[in-house]
Amino acid sequence: MRIAILGGDGFVGWPTCLHLSAKGHDVHIIDNLSxxxxxxxxxxxxxxxMDSIQERCRIWKDVSGESLHFHLLDLAKDxxxxxxxxxxxxxxxxxxxxxxxxxxxxxxxxxxxxxxVDNNVSATHNLLTALVxxxxxxxxxxxxxMGVYGYSSVGAPIPEGxxxxxxxxxxxxxxxxxxxxxxxxxxxxxxKSLDQILFQFYAQNDGVRIxxxxxxxxxxxxxxxxxxxxxxxxxxxxxxxxxxxLNRFLIQAAIDYPLTVHGTGGQTRAFIHIQDSVRCIELxxxxxxxxxxxxxxxxxxxxxxxxxxxxxxxxxxxxxxVAYLPNPRKEAAENDLIVKNDKFLALGLEPTxxxxxxxxxxxxxxxxxxxxxxxxxxxxxxxWTKALGQRVERDPEGKSLKSVx
Amino acid sequence: MRIAILGGDGFVGWPTCLHLSAKGHDVHIIDNLSxxxxxxxxxxxxxxxMDSIQERCRIWKDVSGESLHFHLLDLAKDxxxxxxxxxxxxxxxxxxxxxxxxxxxxxxxxxxxxxxVDNNVSATHNLLTALVxxxxxxxxxxxxxMGVYGYSSVGAPIPEGxxxxxxxxxxxxxxxxxxxxxxxxxxxxxxKSLDQILFQFYAQNDGVRIxxxxxxxxxxxxxxxxxxxxxxxxxxxxxxxxxxxLNRFLIQAAIDYPLTVHGTGGQTRAFIHIQDSVRCIELxxxxxxxxxxxxxxxxxxxxxxxxxxxxxxxxxxxxxxVAYLPNPRKEAAENDLIVKNDKFLALGLEPTxxxxxxxxxxxxxxxxxxxxxxxxxxxxxxxWTKALGQRVERDPEGKSLKSVx
Ligand SMILES: NC(=O)c1ccc[n+]([C@@H]2O[C@H](COP(=O)([O-])OP(=O)(O)OC[C@H]3O[C@@H](n4cnc5c(N)ncnc54)[C@H](O)[C@@H]3O)[C@@H](O)[C@H]2O)c1
Ligand SMILES: NC(=O)c1ccc[n+]([C@@H]2O[C@H](COP(=O)([O-])OP(=O)(O)OC[C@H]3O[C@@H](n4cnc5c(N)ncnc54)[C@H](O)[C@@H]3O)[C@@H](O)[C@H]2O)c1
Numbered sequence: 001m002r003i004a005i006l007g008g009d010g011f012v013g014w015p016t017c018l019h020l021s022a023k024g025h026d027v028h029i030i031d032n033l034s035x036x037x038x039x040x041x042x043x044x045x046x047x048x049x050m051d052s053i054q055e056r057c058r059i060w061k062d063v064s065g066e067s068l069h070f071h072l073l074d075l076a077k078d079x080x081x082x083x084x085x086x087x088x089x090x091x092x093x094x095x096x097x098x099x100x101x102x103x104x105x106x107x108x109x110x111x112x113x114x115x116x117v118d119n120n121v122s123a124t125h126n127l128l129t130a131l132v133x134x135x136x137x138x139x140x141x142x143x144x145x146m147g148v149y150g151y152s153s154v155g156a157p158i159p160e161g162x163x164x165x166x167x168x169x170x171x172x173x174x175x176x177x178x179x180x181x182x183x184x185x186x187x188x189x190x191x192k193s194l195d196q197i198l199f200q201f202y203a204q205n206d207g208v209r210i211x212x213x214x215x216x217x218x219x220x221x222x223x224x225x226x227x228x229x230x231x232x233x234x235x236x237x238x239x240x241x242x243x244x245x246l247n248r249f250l251i252q253a254a255i256d257y258p259l260t261v262h263g264t265g266g267q268t269r270a271f272i273h274i275q276d277s278v279r280c281i282e283l284x285x286x287x288x289x290x291x292x293x294x295x296x297x298x299x300x301x302x303x304x305x306x307x308x309x310x311x312x313x314x315x316x317x318x319x320x321x322v323a324y325l326p327n328p329r330k331e332a333a334e335n336d337l338i339v340k341n342d343k344f345l346a347l348g349l350e351p352t353x354x355x356x357x358x359x360x361x362x363x364x365x366x367x368x369x370x371x372x373x374x375x376x377x378x379x380x381x382x383x384w385t386k387a388l389g390q391r392v393e394r395d396p397e398g399k400s401l402k403s404v405x
Numbered sequence: 406m407r408i409a410i411l412g413g414d415g416f417v418g419w420p421t422c423l424h425l426s427a428k429g430h431d432v433h434i435i436d437n438l439s440x441x442x443x444x445x446x447x448x449x450x451x452x453x454x455m456d457s458i459q460e461r462c463r464i465w466k467d468v469s470g471e472s473l474h475f476h477l478l479d480l481a482k483d484x485x486x487x488x489x490x491x492x493x494x495x496x497x498x499x500x501x502x503x504x505x506x507x508x509x510x511x512x513x514x515x516x517x518x519x520x521x522v523d524n525n526v527s528a529t530h531n532l533l534t535a536l537v538x539x540x541x542x543x544x545x546x547x548x549x550x551m552g553v554y555g556y557s558s559v560g561a562p563i564p565e566g567x568x569x570x571x572x573x574x575x576x577x578x579x580x581x582x583x584x585x586x587x588x589x590x591x592x593x594x595x596x597k598s599l600d601q602i603l604f605q606f607y608a609q610n611d612g613v614r615i616x617x618x619x620x621x622x623x624x625x626x627x628x629x630x631x632x633x634x635x636x637x638x639x640x641x642x643x644x645x646x647x648x649x650x651l652n653r654f655l656i657q658a659a660i661d662y663p664l665t666v667h668g669t670g671g672q673t674r675a676f677i678h679i680q681d682s683v684r685c686i687e688l689x690x691x692x693x694x695x696x697x698x699x700x701x702x703x704x705x706x707x708x709x710x711x712x713x714x715x716x717x718x719x720x721x722x723x724x725x726x727v728a729y730l731p732n733p734r735k736e737a738a739e740n741d742l743i744v745k746n747d748k749f750l751a752l753g754l755e756p757t758x759x760x761x762x763x764x765x766x767x768x769x770x771x772x773x774x775x776x777x778x779x780x781x782x783x784x785x786x787x788x789w790t791k792a793l794g795q796r797v798e799r800d801p802e803g804k805s806l807k808s809v810x
Contacts, residue, residue: 079519110538114484117530118523121599125522132790133515156574165570165586169561170743178586181570182602183609190606194526194599197587201595204588205735206790330610338575385537385611 007097018225019278032074047236076122104382106188120191139288150183157338161297207291216270216301219246240380253318254366263327265308266334270301302351326391330384412502423630424683437479452641481527509787511593525596544693555588562743566702612696621675621706624651645785658723659771668732670713671739675706707756735789
């Protein structure tokens with residue numbers, strides 16, 4: 001298949017490109033490299049030394065003999081070029097990672113909020129319109145998030161995308177299937193909720209074939225392919241905006257920094273290892289809906305954990321201490337989360353779980369590159385409201401922390 | 406109160422400005438005049454001769470002694486100026502009409518789709534972020550549409566915004582309140598569904614006080630104030646993109662053009678007279694939610710009718726003939742629609758219904774300005790898909806129409 005990977009220079013996008021290329025697909029990367037610019041803006045860099053995308057493609061060609069094609073293009077701003085590109089390359093499938101994806105970054109300031117909304121909505125909508133306009137019947141696989149549902153659920157298992165509800169009518173109760181209701185908790189998560197509405201409309205009006213993967217938090221760094229050469233190594237974010245919770249704990253442990261738990265740590269989150277993430281995308285590509293079908297929604301996660309339990313587990317394995325800090329997010333202190341992932345299991349996914357020792361692999365990566373860490377970038381400093389922004393981790397070393405376990 | 410009317414140069418915005426000014430409020434109009442530019446693009450003009458906004462404000466001052474203040478500003482593109490404006494003028498309330506509002510226009514081409522999404526989402530989101538950033542606690546009243554729910558409902562009465570659903574949990578069934586599920590049928594309607602998600606988030610995260618008015622199709626042209634001077638007359642759209650169904654029938658009748666019904670005319674729609682619309686906005690302004698409340702949603706309509714019944718009614722009163730044409734929209738041929746409007750009735754709205762003779766007033770307006778009508782702009786030519794676009798009214802006079810009743 002000819003596959004376009006939008007956002008293929010990113011954390012999940014890059015290993016997906018390698019995985020699909022290794023499987024013999026003709027892979028084209030589209031990216032505006034905005035994440036590299038955001039690294040510059042925030043004064044952070046990937047823990048792992050990350051070469052330019054052109055250099056990474058060159059190395060992959062050396063290592064595997066396969067070509068990856070890179071196209072610099074902003075989905076949100078270069079609509080006409082996107083259309084031309086689609087008309088010229090006519091991909092069979094498109095994997096869409098190309099959005100601003102950090103909740104804390106999306107809440108930093110008004111500028112970050114408007115950037116996130118404008119970038120993500122325009123990127124997704126431009127893509128959909130361009131598919132309709134060019135008449136290209138590519139299967140569109142999009143990366144959504146479990147977080148779109150919010151985390152104050154009534155404790156019901158989250159199904160794969162849809163909910164049957166009963167509605168009172170003059171002729172008695174009738175069943176109707178609706179999109180599982182969302183309750184996004186940040187501007188970033190909100191954009192994924194907006195995406196869902198865009199997908200529903202274009203599937204219904206134009207028969208665009210869409211799969212939406214509601215992904216949990218991705219952890220780990222290596223996949224089979226990124227291991228093949230040092231310069232193929234994946235991005236590893238550890239800063240307070242882009243670093244995600246489990247990877248951050250592992251880094252913190254590696255550099256003897258307290259594991260920073262926000263609030264009680266009673267938040268339950270869904271997780272998936274990067275190797276499973278790329279495998280799920282491959283499985284989803286093989287399971288395309290038909291034109292006219294509703295959007296096919298998968299929960300792409302393998303396990304759920306409470307944040308404090310993760311911290312205690314990493315602390316137990318590494319000897320790190322845990323620091324309980326004020327929560328800069330506006331969210332329920334404690335929540336349950338039960339998620340169904342039957343669809344991927346049925347397609348043959350064999351989950352890699354935290355228990356399987358890969359945790360130590362990540363700690364090894366973190367230790368190897370520990371000299372590249374800027375400790376002042378570890379704290380999470382973006383508040384969900386101005387008042388919450390006052391309460392954030394100002395003390396990088398956690399030396400003045402009150403409640404340390 | 407100091408009230409900002411965003412989109413105050415438009416069809417509903419202008420009479421709202423006059424109504425609120427007449428009630429003694431300090432009214433500020435914000436508009437980028439994009440609708441006047443769209444008239445130019447489409448080569449159409451309001452049936453009624455519409456002066457510049459500056460001239461209209463001058464006349465109102467002469468007639469009433471009250472000042473209206475006009476500010477040229479694009480909500481979607483001038484974010485920094487919007488923020489400055491809010492910080493300087495500190496409105497107590499904001500009425501937000503400023504969106505691209507024609508479903509057919511939103512479906513004309515890819516350029517019109519992307520314009521509608523980018524304009525409407527950015528306008529609404531910029532406004533919300535700017536309110537949070539400036540800390541101005543203004544009550545935001547937004548104009549949504551009944552059409553957000555789609556028209557293939559299960560025949561249940563549409564409640565005012567929310568639905569209680571039962572969800573299965575391990576601990577038994579639990580009730581949860583959700584936004585009434587939407588199923589927008591055009592890119593325009595889709596943007597109103599996106600707006601709902603934006604409102605839900607900003608009410609929840611930042612305590613923005615929001616009222617969302619899900620309005621039916623507005624008909625009529627005069628209000629008490631627009632009647633006070635010829636140059637205060639309201640905009641009257643009759644073309645295939647911006648003209649809305651009932652007003653179009655009345656114009657068609659006035660110029661001896663067949664009443665163009667699309668499909669079977671079995672579509673049921675909700676309606677409200679322009680005088681009631683401005684009155685509802687005044688009522689909504691008096692009923693502001695508290696910070697932290699959920700978004701307050703009203704159904705702003707007074708009656709529902711099937712399109713073919715409306716056509717037959719206008720035909721009966723005027724002697725016009727009815728032409729049944731292919732439907733350029735992708736929608737159910739027939740649908741029921743039952744809408745609850747208890748909230749406005751409770752606040753004291755006394756509906757003006759079609760039965761009350763105002764129909765003939767509109768026909769009089771149409772006849773008076775009939776010399777200004779460009780018959781070639783009457784057909785609806787925007788198709789919902791390329792295939793449907795082929796089937797549209799190409800024959801302006803309807804002379805070759807097959808099925809004419
Ligand atoms: N990393 C996670 O834990 C996680 C969890 C759930 C969902 N997701 C989703 O998966 C996707 C990929 O996440 P990631 O961690 O790889 O993010 P990332 O930030 O590493 O990668 C995103 C890539 O998209 C590119 N991009 C952004 N806007 C673009 C535009 N307008 N035009 C072209 N390129 C653009 C960026 O330059 C970047 O290379 C995102 O949509 C994210 O929401 C990620
Ligand atoms: N007319 C109806 O039948 C009807 C029915 C239901 C809902 N509504 C809603 O009511 C609102 C007003 O409708 P209308 O019929 O008066 O529309 P309209 O097109 O006559 O007026 C909209 C006004 O907003 C302005 N505008 C658009 N984008 C802007 C931007 N980015 N910045 C500043 N100004 C901008 C336009 O210039 C125009 O003057 C719309 O939101 C519409 O969706 C209208």
